[in-house]
Amino acid sequence: MERIATTVRLNRSVLQFDDAAQARLEQYLAESASLLEGDPDPQEILADLEQAVADQCMRRLRPGQTVVTLAELVPALEEIGSVQAPGQGPASPSSATMREASPPSWSLRQVSQGAVISGVCLGLARYFRLDVTLLRVISVLLLLGTGGAMVLVYLGLMLLLPYAPLEAGGPPVRWLPAKCRAFMEYLRAKLGIDRPGRIPA
Amino acid sequence: MAAESKLAPIRKGLLEFLVLKIVGAKSVYVPDILRHLAGTEFATQEGTLYPLLSKLRREDLVQYEWKESDAGPPRKYYRLTDTGRAQLAALDDYWNLINRTIANFGH
Numbered sequence: 001m002e003r004i005a006t007t008v009r010l011n012r013s014v015l016q017f018d019d020a021a022q023a024r025l026e027q028y029l030a031e032s033a034s035l036l037e038g039d040p041d042p043q044e045i046l047a048d049l050e051q052a053v054a055d056q057c058m059r060r061l062r063p064g065q066t067v068v069t070l071a072e073l074v075p076a077l078e079e080i081g082s083v084q085a086p087g088q089g090p091a092s093p094s095s096a097t098m099r100e101a102s103p104p105s106w107s108l109r110q111v112s113q114g115a116v117i118s119g120v121c122l123g124l125a126r127y128f129r130l131d132v133t134l135l136r137v138i139s140v141l142l143l144l145g146t147g148g149a150m151v152l153v154y155l156g157l158m159l160l161l162p163y164a165p166l167e168a169g170g171p172p173v174r175w176l177p178a179k180c181r182a183f184m185e186y187l188r189a190k191l192g193i194d195r196p197g198r199i200p201a
Numbered sequence: 202m203a204a205e206s207k208l209a210p211i212r213k214g215l216l217e218f219l220v221l222k223i224v225g226a227k228s229v230y231v232p233d234i235l236r237h238l239a240g241t242e243f244a245t246q247e248g249t250l251y252p253l254l255s256k257l258r259r260e261d262l263v264q265y266e267w268k269e270s271d272a273g274p275p276r277k278y279y280r281l282t283d284t285g286r287a288q289l290a291a292l293d294d295y296w297n298l299i300n301r302t303i304a305n306f307g308h
Contacts, residue, residue, distance in 0.1 A: 011274075012274035012275070013273065013274055032248070036252065039252065039255070040259060041255050041259060044255050045251045045252050045255045048231075048247075048251040048254075048255075048277070049247065049248070049251055051274070052231070052247045052251070054274075055273060058273065079246065079247075080246055080247040080248050081245075081246030081247065081248035081249060082248050083248045083249075083251075083252060084248060084249040084252065085252055086217065086249075086252050086253040086256045
């Protein structure tokens with residue numbers, strides 16, 4: 001009987017895994033990658049974990065054994081344990097926990113991180129402690145109900161509301177909010193709205 | 202146990218302090234750190250330690266260098282940076298202060 005094995009490169013080590021062990025390994029690495037979502041440097045940690053798996057498996061191979069099976073991999077993964085993000089709570093807080101964690105005195109600002117267009121709704125939601133989805137739905141209804149006049153209101157707020165400072169570890173700024181922000185900052189400079197939020201004299 | 206749910210976050214918060222202490226004592230690689238912590242209340246696993254070390258490195262508290270090993274691939278040896286050393290000293294002082302405060306209450 002011949003057992004078919006796959007050669008797997010784990011960071012700096014190369015090992016042979018049988019099918020079952022390889023499937024379990026892939027599952028563990030995929031889980032780790034998803035647990036590290038939001039970490040600024042997941043590649044480094046994943047490389048370290050791969051090396052740990054390789055070292056642990058090699059230590060467990062019997063003399064003469066060349067293929068890693070579940071008998072070695074399962075206790076190895078148990079010893080390594082699943083990925084735990086350090087200190088600062090879950091990697092991607094839900095909107096509810098984000099609101100709780102916010103300081104009580106939010107001033108009215110645009111929030112670029114996690115925004116869809118420019119962060120006006122997100123800023124209003126934080127200020128009034130409302131669900132951002134609810135505010136977005138209301139905005140769309142107003143847009144339809146006012147025959148588009150809502151666009152002007154939104155543009156006005158975009159131009160005048162200051163931006164909330166970017167939070168480290170917060171959600172990323174998407175493409176459109178980044179473009180809006182860059183354009184508004186350009187426009188403000190052009191119009192002489194040097195201090196955001198103040199109307200030029 | 203009710204107390205356990207209150208103790209777990211304390212341990213979690215102090216793990217970083219302990220890792221700084223271990224790395225501060227001498228240049229170590231991850232299995233050394235695990236060995237130091239094993240058998241204490243702070244016993245932990247590589248799955249916890251690597252993300253923590255990555256965070257400490259980003260905060261410029263630790264740095265590592267590659268060293269050849271007799272068996273297997275080169276290993277990462279961690280040591281404190283100057284910033285790390287300063288922060289460890291500050292944490293140590295604060296820890297002593299807290300200890301005194303706690304000891305002085307209830308007497």
